Amino acid sequence: MKMNVEAVIIGGGPVGLMLASELAMAGVKTCVVERLEKPVPYSKALTLHPRTLELLEMRGLLERFVSKGSKIPSGHFSMLDTRLDFSGLDTSCPYTLLLPQVKTEQLLEEHARSLGAEVFRGAEALAVTQNREGAQTIFKDREGSVRTIISKFVIGADGAGSTVRKQAGIEFSGTDSTVTAALGDVALLSPPPSGVLSLCTKEGGVMIVPLSPRRYRVVVISPYRTQTPKDVPVTEEELKTDLIRICGTDFGLSEPSWMSRFGNAARQAKRYRDGRIFLAGDAAHIHFPAGGQGLNVGLQDAMNLGWKLAAAVKGAAPSWLLDSYHRERHPSAEGLLRNTEAQTKLIDFTQAGLHLRSMISELLAFPEVNRYVAGQISALDVRYEADPDMPPHRLNGLRLPDMKLNVPDGSSERLYSCLQNGTFVLLSLLQEADDHSRVKGLRTVNASLAEPNEKWQDVHTVLIRPDGHVAWAVDASAPDCTGVIQTGISRWFSVTSPV
Numbered sequence: 190m191k192m193n194v195e196a197v198i199i200g201g202g203p204v205g206l207m208l209a210s211e212l213a214m215a216g217v218k219t220c221v222v223e224r225l226e227k228p229v230p231y232s233k234a235l236t237l238h239p240r241t242l243e244l245l246e247m248r249g250l251l252e253r254f255v256s257k258g259s260k261i262p263s264g265h266f267s268m269l270d271t272r273l274d275f276s277g278l279d280t281s282c283p284y285t286l287l288l289p290q291v292k293t294e295q296l297l298e299e300h301a302r303s304l305g306a307e308v309f310r311g312a313e314a315l316a317v318t319q320n321r322e323g324a325q326t327i328f329k330d331r332e333g334s335v336r337t338i339i340s341k342f343v344i345g346a347d348g349a350g351s352t353v354r355k356q357a358g359i360e361f362s363g364t365d366s367t368v369t370a371a372l373g374d375v376a377l378l379s380p381p382p383s384g385v386l387s388l389c390t391k392e393g394g395v396m397i398v399p400l401s402p403r404r405y406r407v408v409v410i411s412p413y414r415t416q417t418p419k420d421v422p423v424t425e426e427e428l429k430t431d432l433i434r435i436c437g438t439d440f441g442l443s444e445p446s447w448m449s450r451f452g453n454a455a456r457q458a459k460r461y462r463d464g465r466i467f468l469a470g471d472a473a474h475i476h477f478p479a480g481g482q483g484l485n486v487g488l489q490d491a492m493n494l495g496w497k498l499a500a501a502v503k504g505a506a507p508s509w510l511l512d513s514y515h516r517e518r519h520p521s522a523e524g525l526l527r528n529t530e531a532q533t534k535l536i537d538f539t540q541a542g543l544h545l546r547s548m549i550s551e552l553l554a555f556p557e558v559n560r561y562v563a564g565q566i567s568a569l570d571v572r573y574e575a576d577p578d579m580p581p582h583r584l585n586g587l588r589l590p591d592m593k594l595n596v597p598d599g600s601s602e603r604l605y606s607c608l609q610n611g612t613f614v615l616l617s618l619l620q621e622a623d624d625h626s627r628v629k630g631l632r633t634v635n636a637s638l639a640e641p642n643e644k645w646q647d648v649h650t651v652l653i654r655p656d657g658h659v660a661w662a663v664d665a666s667a668p669d670c671t672g673v674i675q676t677g678i679s680r681w682f683s684v685t686s687p688v
């Protein structure tokens with residue numbers, strides 16, 4: 190039996206589900222093909238960082254997530270003693286949300302389904318092909334029948350071993366694992382006093398994070414075991430022995446519910462797009478899970494791709510838009526691989542390594558250095574390349590924090606609430622904007638900034654993309670300001686034939 194949809198997402202992990210939500214919200218007929226009958230009960234990731242939280246806030250989802258997790262005002266770089274201070278960053282979400290991946294996935298699946306995306310569980314994608322007319326996905330359903338879905342686009346959000354990536358023949362270049370570490374989700378009878386621990390000595394490194402009142406995630410990097418292959422099971426005894434050696438106590442560890450070994454393989458897809466096929470999340474990039482970033486960057490991929498695919502489906506995407514996904518997101522993951530490789534290199538328990546760690550930790554105590562590294566880990570520093578066909582402007586490509594806007598009737602509005610439906614916002618600051626109501630997917634907002642901002646002085650109009658980045662901006666004093674606005678709108682909303 191053949192089915193027709195507009196977009197098929199292979200993989201119902203966090204990234205696939207986020208993308209499904211974005212597409213369904215935009216009215217794209219979307220289905221997710223997920224191999225597992227039920228979500229796995231354990232969580233790889235535990236953290237949502239500031240940029241991801243901003244994206245959730247933009248879609249009105251933040252409270253739902255915050256109510257299930259706990260906030261901590263910092264992050265870490267390579268488990269160094271000096272924490273990364275998120276509290277002073279220019280964001281409405283200056284914290285890390287500790288939230289097990291299981292809950293993130295559950296919330297995203299509920300959201301995607303509520304918007305009309307179909308999620309087929311127990312369904313495994315076997316093959317993906319494409320031609321000029323469309324794409325074809327062959328999958329085995331939960332009864333074992335082989336079925337076909339015809340679609341305009343196929344997105345591989347199917348994790349590190351991505352079938353879609355292999356089917357599209359996209360190279361996954363990088364390096365194999367050279368170091369492994371172990372984790373256990375366990376009960377601790379005598380946990381560290383604050384419930385949290387980050388400790389590195391010549392005997393190894395330990396991180397402990399609370400999961401629930403009695404349960405903890407324990408991560409151990411033992412210099413005596415870094416060469417243990419990933420597929421060798423972790424034992425309770427191993428965790429206890431290593432904890433005693435490094436911390437002098439095993440904290441009364443018992444009742445492991447999940448133990449796993451993970452490595453530092455670092456790979457990235459050479460291309461994020463091949464015609465009608467796209468890659469996102471771990472299908473596009475893998476790395477050592479240092480600093481808790483992989484899931485976050487994957488969700489940010491999904492937010493970048495969703496509105497672009499939706500525009501293409503509706504015939505509203507300029508010809509260059511779909512290729513901008515690779516151009517914008519590939520460099521972000523390159524940065525991710527760089528910083529996780531640097532963090533792995535710093536996990537060195539020799540005398541010299543520990544000296545280097547304490548020096549870098551001291552440097553992190555300088556506010557500017559701390560802010561710089563916090564910008565990377567929080568992903569608040571992501572700035573996309575400015576549109577080369579628009580006049581340069583200091584805001585172009587920038588990610589916008591949430592801002593309070595004063596509207597002409599005397600009331601106020603938050604910028605992010607204007608982006609809630611995933612439309613573009615044309616923010617007109619100095620005068621009533623011309624009528625652009627004929628442009629589909631564009632909401633015009635006449636407002637001024639409630640708080641003065643140096644970067645925004647003299648700004649006349651800003652086109653804000655559905656993912657909260659500035660498409661282009663123009664100053665009132667720019668030559669032919671009105672002409673720039675007209676050009677900018679035609680360039681970003683050129684009508685094309687639907688794909």
Ligand SMILES: Cc1cc2nc3c(=O)[nH]c(=O)nc-3n(C[C@H](O)[C@H](O)[C@H](O)COP(=O)(O)OP(=O)(O)OC[C@H]3O[C@@H](n4cnc5c(N)ncnc54)[C@H](O)[C@@H]3O)c2cc1C
Nearest residue numbers: 200202204224233234235314348470471481482483484485
């Ligand atoms: C130990 C560890 C700790 C981590 N901690 C953090 C952290 O704190 N913060 C953070 O941001 N990241 C963390 N990460 C990384 C994070 O878990 C991943 O980046 C994230 O799971 C990627 O999501 P995804 O949706 O791209 O892929 P996945 O979560 O791998 O989901 C892919 C889905 O595709 C399905 N699938 C695969 N093949 C097929 C097929 N052929 N047909 C149908 N379905 C298929 C799979 O069943 C799976 O459900 C950690 C990773 C590890 C290993």
